[in-house]
Amino acid sequence: MIASETSVRINGHEFTQLLSSTKIRRIVQRMGREISEHYKDVKTLHIVVVLSGAAVFAMDLIRELSVPCRLHFIRASSYSGTMNSNGQPEFDIPEMDMQGEHVLVLEDLIDTGTTIIELTKRLKTWRAASLRIAALLAKPEVMSTDVSLAFCGLTIPPVFVVGYGMDFGEMGRELPHIYQLHIAMNEEKQWE
Numbered sequence: 001m002i003a004s005e006t007s008v009r010i011n012g013h014e015f016t017q018l019l020s021s022t023k024i025r026r027i028v029q030r031m032g033r034e035i036s037e038h039y040k041d042v043k044t045l046h047i048v049v050v051l052s053g054a055a056v057f058a059m060d061l062i063r064e065l066s067v068p069c070r071l072h073f074i075r076a077s078s079y080s081g082t083m084n085s086n087g088q089p090e091f092d093i094p095e096m097d098m099q100g101e102h103v104l105v106l107e108d109l110i111d112t113g114t115t116i117i118e119l120t121k122r123l124k125t126w127r128a129a130s131l132r133i134a135a136l137l138a139k140p141e142v143m144s145t146d147v148s149l150a151f152c153g154l155t156i157p158p159v160f161v162v163g164y165g166m167d168f169g170e171m172g173r174e175l176p177h178i179y180q181l182h183i184a185m186n187e188e189k190q191w192e
């Protein structure tokens with residue numbers, strides 16, 4: 001991997017910068033303010049981090065919050081990808097009773113929405129008083145209308161992105177900026 005501020009090359013694919021780390025920081029700070037305001041009367045906010053993509057975003061976002069938080073990490077159960085043979089993502093979700101508690105799921109990116117819809121369905125078993133979703137990025141042109149996004153950092157066109165936790169074949173998560181790939185999204189999804 002060869003990376004500069006403006007471009008990065010991963011496995012022979014060229015990406016160019018979409019969002020600088022400075023711009024990302026500003027977006028995360030704004031989301032932190034919005035979320036803190038929304039939950040200002042809540043005793044504890046239960047944050048669910050979807051591993052691995054949302055880890056970088058989540059660790060920056062929680063430091064922008066003025067509400068006390070508890071963290072929960074959820075990993076897709078299949079180690080070789082996040083989709084089973086039915087095309088549905090699978091998760092290892094601990095059994096919890098969250099009655100009366102407020103839960104906020106953090107995602108790096110909502111693409112079609114399949115992942116977050118399935119995860120939200122499964123988290124309903126926690127019986128939380130509220131269950132909301134916050135995503136750094138969303139692609140509204142391809143996202144299912146069934147996704148209800150309470151907090152969104154930025155909407156982007158349906159381009160493939162990498163960096164700031166998001167990967168291209170497990171590469172590029174550590175990049176501080178977010179880069180976009182120069183291929184049409186109707187080509188095969190190479191990250192699944």
Ligand code: IMP
Nearest residue numbers: 053110111112113114115160161166167
């Ligand atoms: P969805 O189920 O189609 O919404 O896809 C959601 C998941 O796929 C995200 O949480 C990401 O992990 C991954 N994903 C979708 N689009 C991209 C992308 O452009 N770059 C990297 N990962 C992506």
Ligand code: MG
Nearest residue numbers: 050053054108
């Ligand atoms: Mg993800």
